[in-house]
Amino acid sequence: MNDANTDQTAVVFGGKRGLLGQALVQTLQEQGWRVCALGREDVDVDSQEALTDLLSRLRPGAVFNTVAYTQVDAAETDVQNARLLNQSFPCRLGRALPSPEIPVVHFSTDFVFGGDQRTPYTPLDTPRPGTVYGKTKLEGEKALLQLDLRRLFIVRTAWLFGPGKENFVSKMLKLSAEHSRLRVVHDQIGSPTYTLDLAAYTLHLLEKTPAGLYHIANSGRASWCELASEALALYGSSCQVEAITAAEYPQQAVRPAYSVLDNTAFSQATGIKPRPWPQALRDYIYLSVECSG
Known part of the structure; x- marks a missing residue:
């Protein structure tokens, strides 16, 4: 696939500064793609005409959309903007x-x-x-599925960490240098996912699989408390982590108590089993965080 696509452009919406977008840009370039990384300043998300003109000029060989309104609590009251980015923009992108x-x-x-x-x-x-965030993201999925797109891949993922932008793990490491103890929720369970792994796995979808809906995350599960504890241990921090309940850390939007994603469909389609999240976290801590510190 690399040789076949060296003369094609991959357009990555959110590729300039987004956590996942930056990982996709790096991985695509390593795989021989010419990449156009777009930021919010490059795209009028509210204009169908501008988006159509942009893609017509770029003539992409593939398009990746990482743009989203991800401020989960703010979305509860900022519904219009959440829907604009999470539902309307993907729909316009598909039509463009x-x-x-x-x-x-x-x-x-x-x-x-x-x-x-x-x-x-x-x-x-x-x-x-x-949550409003979850509802508008689901609306975005449905809007795309209603279009006649022959090679549409919808990838659900979760709990992202990786280089290039602050995330839960980097925030925990920063706070550990300022505090002797951190209180972290233990009764929300999910699938921690390394952005560089996710980017690499995603490219295998384009190479090997039929279009469709897939779940991709690093294997295993963890609570926020377990993820924080493992990150601090790998980092060599002496900061202690105290497990608390979600009720002790109230937020405007109620997070899912359990949202572990099953990778089986992805693995069956590609022959790839995503590696365990602790292995991926080790790479992130050792290769990214320490090198930048």
Whole structure:
């Protein structure tokens, strides 16, 4: 695939400063793609005409959308802007493609699920979002699925950490230098995911699989408390982590108590089993955080 696509452009919306977008840009370039990384200043998300003109000029070989309104608590009251980025923009993007044959990868979230089960969520499980963020992301999925896009990939993922932008792990490491003890929620369970792994796994979808809806996350599960504890241990921090309940850390938007994602469909389609999140976290801590510190 590398040789076949060295003369094609991959357009990455959110590729300039986004956490996942930057990882995709790096991985695509390593795989031989010419990459156009776009930021918010490059795209009028509210204009169908501008978006259509942009993609017509760029003539992409593949399009990746990492743009989203991800401020989960703020979305509860800023519904209009959340819907603009999470539902309207993906729909406009799909309509703006020069050809329905162009591969499109749109990233969605574990927040489309309500967290009311205790087994990992598969792509066939019924979404029941409990937040504005989750609801608008699900609306974005549905809007794209209604279009006649022959190579549409919707990738749900979760709990991202990686280089290039502040995330939960980097924030915990920063706070550990300022405090002797951190209080972290232990009764929310999910799938920690390394952005560079996610980017690499995503490219395998374009190479090997039919279009469709997939879940991709590093394997295993963790609570926020477990993720923080493992990160601080790898970092060599003496800061202690105290487990608390979500009720002790109230937030405007209620997070899913359980949102572990099942990678089976992805693994069956590609032959790849995502590696465990602690291994990925070790790479992030050792290769990214320490090198920048």
